[in-house]
Amino acid sequence: MNEMRAEDRKFLKELNAGTYALVLLSVVSRAGEPTYGYQIAKLIDAGGADVPMMKQGALYPVLRSLEKMGLLESTIEPSVTGPPRRYYRITEEGRGALERWSSIWRANKSFVDSVLKGTHHEE
Amino acid sequence: MNEMRAEDRKFLKELNAGTYALVLLSVVSRAGEPTYGYQIAKLIDAGGADVPMMKQGALYPVLRSLEKMGLLESTIEPSVTGPPRRYYRITEEGRGALERWSSIWRANKSFVDSVLKGTHHEE
Secondary structure (H helix, E strand, O other): OOOOOHHHHHHHHHHHHHHHHHHHHHHHHHOOOOEOHHHHHHHHHOOOOOOOOOOHHHHHHHHHHHHHOOOEEEEEEOOOOOOOEEEEEEOHHHHHHHHHHHHHHHHHHHHHHHHHOOHHHHO | OOOOOHHHHHHHHHHHHHHHHHHHHHHHHHOOOOEOHHHHHHHHHOOOOOOOOOOHHHHHHHHHHHHHOOOEEEEEEOOOOOOOEEEEEEOHHHHHHHHHHHHHHHHHHHHHHHHHOOHHHHO
C-alpha cells in the first residue's frame, strides 16, 4: 500500500470518508454492548480486508461526529489497566439512520456499478 | 428527496464525493469521443437511478480536478448553438487510474458489505 500513487491514495481517502460513518454505526450497533475505540478497531480489522480500510486514528473524529448528530451516545468509564475509556452505544435515532444509510449505500453502489459496467451506453 | 433528513443528506454527499471521480472517469472513457459537461450529465442520467446521484453543477469541479491530475485532458471548441464548449477525453494515465480505482472500489465495497452483513462477528 505504501507504493500507492498519490492519486490512488486520494481516491481511497475520499471513498473511505463517505463510508466510515456507515461502517462505525453498523459496528457499534452490532457490538451488542457499549464498546470503545480499540474494540471497534479490532472488530473492523477482523474483516481481514486486503486493503487497510480504516486506521484506528480515523475512528475517533467519526465517532464524535456521530455522537454530535445524536446517532451514538457515550459514557466514560474507568479502566483498571489504563486511562478511562469512552464507551459508545447506538441510539434509537442511530438505528433509524443505520437503516436509511444502508439503503442509500445500496442505491449508490448499484449506481456506480451500473456506470462501471457501461449499462448506460450499451442499453 | 427534499424530505431527506439533514444527516442523510450529509451521508449521501460524502458518499458521492468519493465516487464522483470514478464515475466521471468511467463515463468519459466510455464516451468513445471527446465529450462535454452536458453530454456527460445526460450519460449519467440515462442510468435512471431512483436517487439523483449527481447534479450537473457537481460535475465541473471534479472534471477540473481530474484534468489537473493528468487523468483527463480537454480542448475548447466553438459551438454553433451557444458559447464554446470544453471537451474532455481520457488520457493513458487516466485509463490506468480507472483500472486501479475500479479495483479499489470493489475492495471498498466488499469491505463495507461484509461489515453491514455482520460477518465480522458471526464467523
